[in-house]
Amino acid sequence: MVSIILKKGKEKAVLQRHPWIFSGALQNVKGKPENGELVTVYAYDDEFLAYGYYNNESRVAIRVLSWDQEILPNEAWYRKRLQAAFNNRKHLINADNNTCRLVFSESDYLPGLIADKYADYLAVQILTSGMESLKPVILDELQRLTGAKGIFDKSDIGARAHDGLAATEGLVWGTLPPDFVEVKENGIKYNINIVEGQKSGFYCDQRFNRDLLANYAKGKRMLDCFSYSGGFSLNAMAKGAAEVVSVDSSALAIETLKKNIILNKFEGIKHEAIQSDVNKQLRIFKEAGEEFDIVVLDPPKYAPSRSALDRAARAYKDLNRLGMHVLKEGGLLATFSCSGAVDMETFKQIIAWAALDAGKEVQIIHQFTQPEDHPVRISFPEGEYLKGLLCRVY
Template sequence: MFTIRLKKGKEKAVMQLHPWVFSGAIASIKGKPANGDIVTVTDTQGEFLAYGMFNGQSRVAVRLLEWMPEATIDENWWRNRIKQAIAGRSALLNDGDTDTYRLIFSEADYLPGLIADKYADFISVQILTSGIERVRPVVLDELQQLLKPAGIFDRSDASSRSHEGLEVSYGTLSGVEPPEFVTVKENGIAYGVNIADGQKSGFYCDQRDNRMLVAAHAKGKRVLDCFCYSGGFTLNALRNGAASVTSVDSSALAIETLRKNIALNNLDHLPHDDFQSDVNKQLRKFREDEDKFDLIVLDPPKYAPSRSSLDKASRAYKDLNRQAMKLLNHGGLLATFSCSGAVDIGTFKQILAWAALDAGKEVQFIQQFSQPGDHPVRASFPEGEYLKGLLCRVS
């Protein structure tokens, strides 16, 4: 067994069960572990702390797996971890109205670098660490045995793989190749999901609960859904009796998919229009045209991928929300989200307060949103809490 000895004082986070050991915390390495090898982590006195997966070229040099010295990180260990993660989704597995959700959420499910999403009869996986890459056959076999999917598709095309010395991996791994659009259900609404070419792993199932919560306020209202992607908030608003819905996204594929999803749910007779446009530009155009809305949804991409980009992202969030606030009728609602882990809820509230001040508006926070239960937040890994949102009354 290779051994990683930590510098004095660097053992605290490990003892508090945080799953990352940064390269700067390492005092010495016994042996020459290759990327993906299992290592023992000790304190400066050589006392056992944990087992983890090593990567010599990543800033996160060790991703910890196990804190019990008697444990053995073998094939059975990996299979049991996967079983535990799937068992934690048992309520969703038996939900007849929903067949798309996250099965495995990386560190939050004690499997650093493994993400698996279920789309009806297909599974999409992302393998983002060299340690998980080592056990790829075991992962695929266990998923196949537990869920018997029609096919498993690899979306390990994230740039973060390069930090682990891994090349992009993409394509069908087992079973049949998914069709261009896999039809899934979420809360009784059907969606055509492009697993192969869609954003991320194909669909943003982390907004499942929030789509319903926001739609509860849509009845009789003129709704604007920005960064609509395949139409989650749009479809829920239409089904819940919105007076009209306008959807905006810069992606032609997103708008095409949105239109197909509206037709798929027999909602195409309801008042809806869409714009393939940059959202910020379109918001300015709405203002020039003196358009007003009763409910606006802002679900932008990740503006702050790291803390170093927080200042720039804060300005972008503030400007986006300021523009939206100016388009709301008096007393209108703004459902606004951030999926940037570097932006905590306190910071997000402060950004919205600044946006309101610049817009000359008063804002009340009336509801707070977060990620659903299939995206758990591990107590020792708060970094896993990335999605937050607020429902604001703007006057």
Template sequence: MIDVVLNKGKEKAVLHRHPWVFSGAIALVKGKPTNGDIVRLVNAKGDFMAYGFYNDQSRVAIRLLEWNEDFKVDEDWFRVKVGEAVAGRAELLSTGATNTCRLIFSEADYLPGLIVDKYGDHLAVQVLTSGIENVMPVIIDELRKLLNPKSIFDKSDASSRQHEGLGTDNVVLFGDAPPDFVEVRENNILYNINIAEGQKSGFYCDQRDNRLIVANHAKGKKVLDCFSYTGGFTLNALQNGPASVTSVDSSALAIDTLKENIKLNKLDAGKHSSIQSDVNKQLRAFKEAGDMFDVIVLDPPKYAPSRSALVRASRAYKDLNRVAMLLLNKGGLLATFSCSGAMDMETFKQVLAWAALDAGKQVQFVGQLCQPEDHPVRSSFPEGEYLKGLLCRVF
């Protein structure tokens, strides 16, 4: 195994078990490892620090796996990690109310660059690092043994693969191609999921808990669900007796699937309307028409993919929330989210304060929302806490 020598003074993060070693922290590579190989990280004195995946094309040159020199990172090591991750979701799935969740969440589950989502009897995976790519036969075999899925579909189309020198792929790894729509259950609500063509891995199960929380405020209210996708917040709100729910999304496929999901759950379609449109444009159209709402959900895509984009993203978040605040009746509730890992909660609150000031509104933060238990945050890797939300009472 090739040794990679850390620059003197760069040991702290490794000792604290942060899983990333950036290329600038490396003093010397004693050999020529192939990208994706497991290397041995040592300090300037040559003392062992950790094992990790190596990739010289990535800014994160080593993704650390194991800090105990005696624990060999071999096939059995990866099987154990997969098994531990799956076991960690067993309680969530045990009641039968939910049969879809994130089974493996990359660094949080000690498998950097691997995401596995369960959709009923089907699995969707995203492989984002060359190291994980190398051990995928072992991982697929272990997932088959543990879960016996009907199919495992590769959704590795993320741009981050390019940083690892990897191409993109959408292929069947095991079993037959998943059907056009897979029926899944979340909190006893049914969804048709398009694994092959849907966004990300097919469904946003990270909002499972938050959908229920927001729905508790929907009874008798006029609700607007922005960036509604296939209807997570919409369906939960419709189950709780709203006056009406309006869903807005730019994707025709998402809107069509949402309508089918309403039928699937036998919900009152008469209380629902959908609009295929750019959300920012539609919010301004509502304002011009004088339309007002009691509850607004804003769940936009990632505006800040990196810290360098944070200033621009903050302006986009501020403008989006400012217009939404203008559409709320007095005392109305704004449920607003950011899935940008680069934006922490305090910055997000500041953005909302700026939006309120520009809108001439007073805002109370009445709740903080986060990602659910199947998207854990590792104590040594706070970057894994990407989803944050605020319930805001607007006056």
């Protein structure tokens, strides 16, 4: 096995069990490992540190798998990790919930692997060369654990390019999912399009947050921005919302949302679905004097990296300022960020700036986070990406 020596002082993060070793920390590579190959990592004084897989095209040169010299990651090791991830989530799958995240990358000790369960189908994202080399083992074990009818590869995002990998998408096991797969979350049915939908097809990281916010919606008028397939909209309808307005720029999202309303027999509830840019639509609402009791802002990732933080902060501030302008006095703003580069304290500061610009007073009455199938590994805080605030705005 190829040995890699770290520069003096660069062993600290590894000893603290952080799973990333950056290329700048490498002193010497004893050999010519292929991308995705397992290597042994040593400190500058030749002390064993860890095993991990290597990539010379990525800023993260080594993704650590094991810190125990006696435990060499092999096929059995990967299968055991997958089994642990599945067993830790089995209790989440029941009559009211048949969708969840089964594997969450570094947080489940499997860097670069994401797997989501949607009823009888799985969607996977394999984002690193190390996981790519283990793809047959991963797919076999996931199918064995879940009995999935089909596994669809959604590894079509830019993250693979960081490891020198081309985007991939398509069926990799079993039968192709139908145009719409019916899943249940919080007892609500969703027809989702795994093949053509965004990312893996459905965002199950808001499961608890959707249910919690819906408890405030009875008899209220709610605006759901970036509504996608209707998670917040449908939960509010189920809990007795008087009216819901859903806005998304995607025609497929709006079409899917309308199908989901029919699927749940919510046609009798007043609802309007608008295909539009959210910021533009919020300005239209403001100019028209429209007001809502609840406004939900759940935008896509504005800060994919720390280098984009300043630009993202401005985008979040403008969005929330506009959202505050269409709230009734004392209304509720549920605002989210799924950017890992934006921590909760930074997000609170952004909301404070937005309130100042909008001339509003804000009380934080709840802090949202990601559910247990998106665990945060204590030595990998980067896994804590979803944060949100429930604010009362005056």
